[in-house]
Amino acid sequence: MFETRRLRSRIGLQILLTVLVAPFVFPLVVMVRGSLQGAGWGNYATVLSLPLLPGFFLNSALLSAAVIAIVLVCTLTAAFGFSKLHIAGKEIYFWLLLAALTLPGVVLLAPLFATVTRIGAYNTLWAVILPVAALQVPFTVLLARNFVDGIPDALIEAARVDGATMVATFWHILLPLTRPIMAAVVVLVFINSWNEFLLPLLFLQTPDQQTVTLVPQFFVGMYNNDQTKVLAAAVLTGLPVVIAYICLQRFFERGLAAGALK
Amino acid sequence: MSTAVREDITPQVTGPSTRGGRVHRPAGLPWIAPALVFSVGLLYYCIGYTGYISTLDWDGASPLQRQVGAENFARMLGDPVFWGALRNTVVFFVLTFTVQVALGIVFASLLHSRLWLRSIYKVLIFIPVVLATATVAPVFRQIYAPDGALNELLSAVGLAALQQTWLANGAFALLIVISIQIWQSTGVVFVLYYAAIGQIEPEVVEAARIDGAGDLRILVSIIWPGVRGTTIAIAILSAIGSLKTFDIPFLVTGGGPSYATEFLGTMIYRVSVAFSDVGYGAALSVVLLLLALSAAVIINVGGRRGERSGV
Numbered sequence: 001m002f003e004t005r006r007l008r009s010r011i012g013l014q015i016l017l018t019v020l021v022a023p024f025v026f027p028l029v030v031m032v033r034g035s036l037q038g039a040g041w042g043n044y045a046t047v048l049s050l051p052l053l054p055g056f057f058l059n060s061a062l063l064s065a066a067v068i069a070i071v072l073v074c075t076l077t078a079a080f081g082f083s084k085l086h087i088a089g090k091e092i093y094f095w096l097l098l099a100a101l102t103l104p105g106v107v108l109l110a111p112l113f114a115t116v117t118r119i120g121a122y123n124t125l126w127a128v129i130l131p132v133a134a135l136q137v138p139f140t141v142l143l144a145r146n147f148v149d150g151i152p153d154a155l156i157e158a159a160r161v162d163g164a165t166m167v168a169t170f171w172h173i174l175l176p177l178t179r180p181i182m183a184a185v186v187v188l189v190f191i192n193s194w195n196e197f198l199l200p201l202l203f204l205q206t207p208d209q210q211t212v213t214l215v216p217q218f219f220v221g222m223y224n225n226d227q228t229k230v231l232a233a234a235v236l237t238g239l240p241v242v243i244a245y246i247c248l249q250r251f252f253e254r255g256l257a258a259g260a261l262k
Numbered sequence: 263m264s265t266a267v268r269e270d271i272t273p274q275v276t277g278p279s280t281r282g283g284r285v286h287r288p289a290g291l292p293w294i295a296p297a298l299v300f301s302v303g304l305l306y307y308c309i310g311y312t313g314y315i316s317t318l319d320w321d322g323a324s325p326l327q328r329q330v331g332a333e334n335f336a337r338m339l340g341d342p343v344f345w346g347a348l349r350n351t352v353v354f355f356v357l358t359f360t361v362q363v364a365l366g367i368v369f370a371s372l373l374h375s376r377l378w379l380r381s382i383y384k385v386l387i388f389i390p391v392v393l394a395t396a397t398v399a400p401v402f403r404q405i406y407a408p409d410g411a412l413n414e415l416l417s418a419v420g421l422a423a424l425q426q427t428w429l430a431n432g433a434f435a436l437l438i439v440i441s442i443q444i445w446q447s448t449g450v451v452f453v454l455y456y457a458a459i460g461q462i463e464p465e466v467v468e469a470a471r472i473d474g475a476g477d478l479r480i481l482v483s484i485i486w487p488g489v490r491g492t493t494i495a496i497a498i499l500s501a502i503g504s505l506k507t508f509d510i511p512f513l514v515t516g517g518g519p520s521y522a523t524e525f526l527g528t529m530i531y532r533v534s535v536a537f538s539d540v541g542y543g544a545a546l547s548v549v550l551l552l553l554a555l556s557a558a559v560i561i562n563v564g565g566r567r568g569e570r571s572g573v
Contacts, residue, residue: 001459001467001485002375002477010377017372017383020365024445025386030411031401070300078297085290093298100305102554104506106527107547110540111311113322130304137301170293195394197509202535213396220400230400238397245392246385253388253453 031238035231043232047219052207056218056237059204060194060211063125063132067193068186070133071140075185076178078137079144080170084156094145100138105131105198116203127203128211132193140185147181148174183251191241212237309551315544322540334545344546347524350436354525355504357440358447362500363493365444366451370459371485373452384456391449395442399513402442403429432522435515439523442510447503451496458492459485494565501557505550526550 004010035043047053081087082094112131121127151174159169175182197213204210207218215237216230223229245252316335319328338344369387373380390398405411406428413425428434462485470480508527515523517532524532526546534543 001371001480003471004376013372013375014377017369017377020368020372021383021386024390024448027398027401027405027445028389030405031398034401034404034411074297074300078294081290081293085293087290087294090290090294093294093302096302096306097297099555100301102502102551102558103305103309104502104508104527104550104554106506106508106530107312107551108305108308109530110315110322110534110544110547111308113534113540114311114315117323131308134301134304137297141297141301166293191392195392195396197394197396197513198531213394216396216400227400227404231404234397234400238393241392241394242389245388249385249388253457 031231031235035228035235038226038228043228044236047229047232047236052218053215055208056210056212056215057240059125059209060213063129063196063200063211064190064193066125066129067133067136068189070129071136071189072182072185074133074137075140075144076175076182077170078141079148079178080174082141082145083148083151084153084174097138097141100135101142103135105135108135109198109202112199113202122203123205123209125204125209128196128199131199132196136189136192140189143185143188144178144181147178151177180251180254183248184254187244187248187252190244194241312544312547312551315541316548318541318544320541321538322534323538330541334542335549337542338545338549343521343524343529346521347526347529350523351504351507351525353436354440354443354507355501358443358504359497359500361444362448362451363496365448366455366496367459367481367485367489369448369452370455371481373456374459384452387452388449390446393446395446395509395513398442398446399510402438402514406438429515430519432519435519435523439507439511439515442514443503443507446510447500450499454492454496455489458489462488490565494561497565498558498561501561502554505554505557526553 002009002013004013037043039046078097082090087093108131112127116122116127155173155177156169159173160166164172195213196211200211200214204214210218215233219230219233317329317331319330319333320326369383373384377383403410407413408427412428416422416424426434428438466484467480470484475483506527507525508531511517511523511525511528512531517524517528527550530543530546530550533539533546
């Protein structure tokens with residue numbers, strides 16, 4: 001976009017970019033540097049040797065997997081229905097769903113708490129899985145519907161003319177074509193559920209049920225002012241999402257852009 | 263579901279009557295039912311329940327509930343913490359939106375230019391987006407601590423006189439919360455603008471350049487109008503995001519000092535959980551929800567009207 005034909009202006013812009021990006025890198029540098037102070041890699045060894053730590057990661061993995069499964073099923077079927085099938089009052093249903101996009105999670109606090117304690121789901125992962133998934137569905141449906149709108153109706157018609165059932169059409173025609181958006185949804189939902197903080201904070205009380213986002217607080221309580229261990233724990237909990245993002249970068253950015261450009 | 267499917271295909275097979283009124287439309291309701299029942303059902307149930315609780319005087323656990331009508335809402339009007347939280351939300355929105363849009367467009371334009379190591383810069387801008395606030399909060403508390411990285415940096419460059427107990431000062435604390443939000447979400451804004459700028463035709467930019475337009479002129483006269491739709495989408499996202507703000511103030515400043523970084527989210531949490539005043543918390547939730555909905559509608563409508571008259 002910008003003038004880069006002369007070396008001088010190219011170097012100027014390169015410097016501008018570097019200066020602007022520096023504040024974004026600074027906290028990451030502080031984080032890694034801080035985690036290596038004092039005992040150095042020993043901080044990581046201490047954190048990793050805690051018997052409870054694998055549990056936090058396992059719980060987050062279970063939470064993310066369950067949320068992804070629920071969201072994928074709801075999203076793909078709904079995108080097919082909204083985009084390709086006849087439903088009386090379809091747009092009303094769609095707007096009901098879209099209105100939920102504006103819903104702040106904290107609004108659910110009181111009713112969820114009352115409901116969760118009443119049905120005895122307190123301190124179980126389900127108390128977090130269901131509301132987190134419900135909060136994701138509106139956005140992923142919007143994303144997937146936009147994508148499925150781009151698939152020609154003729155393909156679906158052709159399958160039906162050939163005698164395919166709706167389920168077969170969905171399974172053999174639609175699903176293979178929606179792979180890119182499925183990938184975007186999976187990455188997006190994974191990051192959101194891995195990073196969810198409020199609901200685990202509210203509903204998961206014992207360390208054996210808690211998720212990685214509660215680890216820093218757990219360590220603050222445990223190591224008091226030993227910032228180096230807290231930061232080492234922070235690096236370890238952040239690593240999975242950073243790796244996931246770097247590996248799946250393309251899908252992730254495409255998914256985000258697809259959702260907002262429509 | 264499978265019976266509906268079988269009925270559906272029979273008329274298709276019987277004849278070429280798809281034209282002229284008898285267009286065959288299979289029932290789609292079963293397909294959207296899981297999403298509707300699960301998501302809309304759960305969320306609207308919660309909203310309805312919140313609306314009911316907002317008329318109660320209740321601690322959230324005991325069987326004692328007292329109907330108080332609109333008392334919780336009346337109480338809100340006289341609550342300085344509520345108005346402070348609203349003011350913080352507005353300041354937060356204006357600053358985060360302005361800075362993110364400026365940074366996002368500049369980053370996107372720069373990374374669409376032929377510069378070195380572009381993919382590495384992209385990753386660096388985006389990493390803060392994927393890290394949980396809970397993960398990075400200890401880092402920011404460390405940076406702004408009295409003996410933290412910022413004061414260290416200031417004394418290293420000979421500006422020790424500027425050292426502060428950053429988080430103990432209300433104005434600084436709010437700015438810190440805002441700066442962390444900018445740090446975390448500029449990556450999203452950047453990606454959206456990056457995609458939008460990719461759709462601007464390079465010929466237009468070339469033509470302008472031949473006519474003598476400089477980089478700044480191209481940014482203002484071609485790129486900015488070209489990404490208008492994206493800017494509106496970002497305005498809605500950050501307005502709703504500002505109203506939803508919870509993790510950053512809760513984890514970094516705890517809403518303090520003396521409510522200087524209190525937002526509706528942290529206030530609802532404090533009122534409902536710490537003070538066990540669930541009725542009042544629910545009333546605040548209802549107001550928060552209405553504000554989020556109206557913000558989305560106003561920006562959407564306003565943005566579209568501007569688009570029509572602007573072109």
